[in-house]
Amino acid sequence: MTSERPIGIFDSGIGGLTVTATIRQALPTERLLYFGDGAHVPYGPRSLEEVRDFSFGITEALLERGAKVIVIACNTASAAALRALREAYPDVPFVGMEPAVKPAVEHTRTGVVGVIATVATFQSELYATIVERFAQGVEVLHQPCPGLVKQIEAGEFDTPTTERMLRGWLEPLLAKNIDALVLGCTHYPIVRPLIERIVGPGVRVIDPAPAIARQLQRVLHRDGIEAPAEQRGDVQGYTSGDRDGFVAMLERLGMPDVPVQAAPWHNGVLHLP
Numbered sequence: 001m002t003s004e005r006p007i008g009i010f011d012s013g014i015g016g017l018t019v020t021a022t023i024r025q026a027l028p029t030e031r032l033l034y035f036g037d038g039a040h041v042p043y044g045p046r047s048l049e050e051v052r053d054f055s056f057g058i059t060e061a062l063l064e065r066g067a068k069v070i071v072i073a074c075n076t077a078s079a080a081a082l083r084a085l086r087e088a089y090p091d092v093p094f095v096g097m098e099p100a101v102k103p104a105v106e107h108t109r110t111g112v113v114g115v116i117a118t119v120a121t122f123q124s125e126l127y128a129t130i131v132e133r134f135a136q137g138v139e140v141l142h143q144p145c146p147g148l149v150k151q152i153e154a155g156e157f158d159t160p161t162t163e164r165m166l167r168g169w170l171e172p173l174l175a176k177n178i179d180a181l182v183l184g185c186t187h188y189p190i191v192r193p194l195i196e197r198i199v200g201p202g203v204r205v206i207d208p209a210p211a212i213a214r215q216l217q218r219v220l221h222r223d224g225i226e227a228p229a230e231q232r233g234d235v236q237g238y239t240s241g242d243r244d245g246f247v248a249m250l251e252r253l254g255m256p257d258v259p260v261q262a263a264p265w266h267n268g269v270l271h272l273p
């Protein structure tokens, strides 16, 4: 069995485009709808309840546009809403993000790993469960990075301010001898070159996007909803916020031809054109 219907993907802003680029490469026959909630970015400093409400509104809009599966390309929204969404829509498959603590624990030789993510992600039950399940005697240091998503949304990928902020968060982790660093927010791979320059070659930087693409592939196969082999995949972008940064990020990620449409919220309700 196959399905021509699209895959719905969302994030608070441009971060989930890093996941979308990986999915596009791994699944070239799939049609992807991507919504970035530029009107509400950043999600990180908001309450989990508020992020959950946005996630429900976006899921509803993506389903209305025919999505056959929803990929929550945002750690914060996954932490806030994944479980509630699965309960509310038992017939819809969801793929969520979670900080890749397991591969970091498998990699470490020093016995100390670092995780960087948003404040909301660290406050979630999901994060606590992951650490409990996978840490296994390894010290997992968590470091929130308030303000980093804003810098990235503003296009400040490698400016002195962004570097100063990152050094302030990463140097204390290095002093504690981490040898693996988990990128627990889908915006952070955008500044990966800068992060790698700061932590140096002795620290493995882990981005879960390829694992998420593989998980999505498994779900499509399991449910018999893969795209027909002859289908030509594409991407349609939507943003509730600023279009320019969104378009610039698509170009940077090698997807310059993706059309981007405005999709504003109206009284807490979202419709995708």
Ligand code: DGL
Residues within 6 Å of the ligand: 011, 012, 013, 015, 016, 041, 042, 043, 044, 045, 073, 074, 075, 076, 077, 118, 121, 149, 184, 185, 186, 187
């Ligand atoms: N990309 C989102 C995440 O993975 C960023 C959250 C935010 O908007 O603060 O958590």
